[in-house]
Amino acid sequence: MADPKHIRFDTLxxxxxxxxxxxxxxxxxxxxxxxxxxxxxxDHAASLFNLERAGHIYSRISNPTVSVLEERLSALxxxxxxxxxxxxxAALHLAIVTxxxxxxxxxxxxxxxxxxxxxLALTLPRFGITASFVDPRDANAFKSAIRPETRLIFAETVGxxxxxxxxxxxIAQVAHEAGLPLMIDATxxxxxxxxxxxxxxxxxxxSATKYLGGHGVAIGGILIDGGSFDWEAQAAKFPTLTEPYxxxxxxxxxxxxxxxxxxxxxxxEGLRDFGASMSPTTAFHLLQGIETLPLRMARHIxxxxxxxxxxxxxxxxxxxxxxDLPEHPDHDRAQELYPKGSTAIVTFGIKGGRxxxxxxxxxxxxxxxxxxxxxxxxxxxxxASTTHQQMNAQALAAAGIGEDLIxxxxxxxxxxDLVEDLxxxxxxxxxxx
Amino acid sequence: xxxxxxxxxxxxxTGGVPFDSAKPSLILLHGAGMNHTVWAxxxxxxxxxxxxxxxxxxxxxxKSEGAAFSCVEEYAGWLLRxxxxxxxxQAALAGHSLGALIALETAGKAPERILRLILLGVAARMAVHxxxxxxxxxxxxxxxxxxxxxxxxxxxxxxGNRLPGMWMLGLAHHLIAxxxxxxxxxxxxxxxxxxxxxxxxxxxxxxxxxxLGDSDLMTPAxxxxxxxxxxxxxxxxxxxxxxxxxxxxxxxxxxxxxxxAF
Ligand SMILES: Cc1ncc(COP(=O)(O)O)c(C=O)c1O
Numbered sequence: 001m002a003d004p005k006h007i008r009f010d011t012l013x014x015x016x017x018x019x020x021x022x023x024x025x026x027x028x029x030x031x032x033x034x035x036x037x038x039x040x041x042x043d044h045a046a047s048l049f050n051l052e053r054a055g056h057i058y059s060r061i062s063n064p065t066v067s068v069l070e071e072r073l074s075a076l077x078x079x080x081x082x083x084x085x086x087x088x089x090a091a092l093h094l095a096i097v098t099x100x101x102x103x104x105x106x107x108x109x110x111x112x113x114x115x116x117x118x119x120l121a122l123t124l125p126r127f128g129i130t131a132s133f134v135d136p137r138d139a140n141a142f143k144s145a146i147r148p149e150t151r152l153i154f155a156e157t158v159g160x161x162x163x164x165x166x167x168x169x170x171i172a173q174v175a176h177e178a179g180l181p182l183m184i185d186a187t188x189x190x191x192x193x194x195x196x197x198x199x200x201x202x203x204x205x206x207s208a209t210k211y212l213g214g215h216g217v218a219i220g221g222i223l224i225d226g227g228s229f230d231w232e233a234q235a236a237k238f239p240t241l242t243e244p245y246x247x248x249x250x251x252x253x254x255x256x257x258x259x260x261x262x263x264x265x266x267x268x269e270g271l272r273d274f275g276a277s278m279s280p281t282t283a284f285h286l287l288q289g290i291e292t293l294p295l296r297m298a299r300h301i302x303x304x305x306x307x308x309x310x311x312x313x314x315x316x317x318x319x320x321x322x323x324d325l326p327e328h329p330d331h332d333r334a335q336e337l338y339p340k341g342s343t344a345i346v347t348f349g350i351k352g353g354r355x356x357x358x359x360x361x362x363x364x365x366x367x368x369x370x371x372x373x374x375x376x377x378x379x380x381x382x383x384a385s386t387t388h389q390q391m392n393a394q395a396l397a398a399a400g401i402g403e404d405l406i407x408x409x410x411x412x413x414x415x416x417d418l419v420e421d422l423x424x425x426x427x428x429x430x431x432x433x
Numbered sequence: 434x435x436x437x438x439x440x441x442x443x444x445x446x447t448g449g450v451p452f453d454s455a456k457p458s459l460i461l462l463h464g465a466g467m468n469h470t471v472w473a474x475x476x477x478x479x480x481x482x483x484x485x486x487x488x489x490x491x492x493x494x495x496k497s498e499g500a501a502f503s504c505v506e507e508y509a510g511w512l513l514r515x516x517x518x519x520x521x522x523q524a525a526l527a528g529h530s531l532g533a534l535i536a537l538e539t540a541g542k543a544p545e546r547i548l549r550l551i552l553l554g555v556a557a558r559m560a561v562h563x564x565x566x567x568x569x570x571x572x573x574x575x576x577x578x579x580x581x582x583x584x585x586x587x588x589x590x591x592x593g594n595r596l597p598g599m600w601m602l603g604l605a606h607h608l609i610a611x612x613x614x615x616x617x618x619x620x621x622x623x624x625x626x627x628x629x630x631x632x633x634x635x636x637x638x639x640x641x642x643x644x645l646g647d648s649d650l651m652t653p654a655x656x657x658x659x660x661x662x663x664x665x666x667x668x669x670x671x672x673x674x675x676x677x678x679x680x681x682x683x684x685x686x687x688x689x690x691x692x693x694a695f
Contacts, residue, residue: 001564004579016600018593019591019593052474053684054595054685062597071592079600081603226607227607230611251449257473
């Protein structure tokens, strides 16, 4: 067979979305720190506003630096296009409000990032959008939670903090049989470890704040359209994509843009009206991170494996949770879907409960105690008292978050320093502080 | 909007402006395995600037029913019947790739009905790589990977889309991947087998514009210029840096050339 010679992943991570700057030859992506763009003529202006021509108008809607990031992540995920947002939360919100209005319903995994859970369970109901939460390992639970008004199935590649590995092909099948799109939050895995669109997902979102940026310097989100969902086949469910929109002189997004209908509407309406856009400087920082994504992710995975190996036999550790371990319920699925490794997040139970957890966290010197993951530096947190504290005891138990649970985001330091740091903090916790 | 032809639904996008046969009509014809959305960045502008645009889905493509044809002559006969169905005595035609061959053959067949021709990504012979044909026949994905790759200039494999945030190769891939079984093979066979270009070219009288990409691997610009030489009233324009998908690779240059044809 002839070789179509598509550019490969690591090369795309460095180059996709960027054409060399024709004016000055800048090799780095220039930061277009501008709010607006001079029109060539009144006709040019009018045609840009009416989506008759491609181009930039105003940086709330699009910006050349941000567009490089959007294209790069579309390329890395194998999608048709993307919209970058002010945060991961904004990406989730943008996806939902592009697909549905009041009366809409979402079936979501119950193992979600706490902020996503808050948005779905507590905030969106005020706007008439509700959600049902199900066990991510139970495809039938997704299926039975679907109602006539359901518009989206939503889950994470790897659950937080219990590291359930979603069976994307199976849940995609459930969604598609019901005529619904599947959106995946792939923050934990990044396209380097796995590409949800190729596995059957229709929309992918990331908190780019995490591994994509990789250095903990910028908050950002990205929403990527897989281009595979046939909105017109489900026209009655998705009027925002299949009916004329008065906001653009009766534009019908599916008719006009076909596989790009969702992402075009997300930008044209969602960024224009809700306005949670990304700044060009943020896009620049995130692009810097993505250049080394393949190198960093390989090292994150390597270091996480060393940490797991240490924790398995370390005194003071009640249990260790990682899909890398053969006893993890999703071990086989993780190997199948993520052959390079499924996550550099490790959770474990510390003997001595909440008090020992507090001591452990306070004694860490290399690991930093903070509410983030995916930094180049190693991080640790006690979810029950921080990220997931909005959940009541029942919800915590349902999500499998015990009081003894510690979450580590394993960074890029020398693996020996990481292990030694964990050892000394565990020792201090066992001694009672 | 929908038309009915040969007992089947035919879909044509009108660029966001209602159909009005009192205006000069322009029929846009997409290439193999694609549909009307390839004209997204030209059809809306032209429709909002005086043209009665009908960006059709060829039979079996997009939202049009029926089976895709596997020969250009059959498409030309269909297109003339489509003009009747749309009540258009005359129209201008713009076609890309397979669509350009259909436009050429139609204009050769009924020169009195075609006011203007715009042929994009075109050559008198469009031999298709045998591996691609084989993959299309077998319904494997390789043909889509090859089309996506070879349809775009190498420099656009890195992106740099004028349409903010859109990934050109991904868009082409997912568009082609939506083809119903057999449609890609029928389209590529039609291109590969068509031998009527020289005859048709000799019969064409209307003003004709060829829009070519200087980095087009599918239909190299040289072939397009040779074809232009065979048409009485033809002009060939080459877009620097563009491959075969000039409508998305160079949307403004393509639109400006198309506008200039009227
Ligand atoms: C899995 C996941 N999704 C979404 C988010 C929200 O992203 P952001 O903090 O960028 O708004 C986070 C943040 O922690 C996350 O971990």
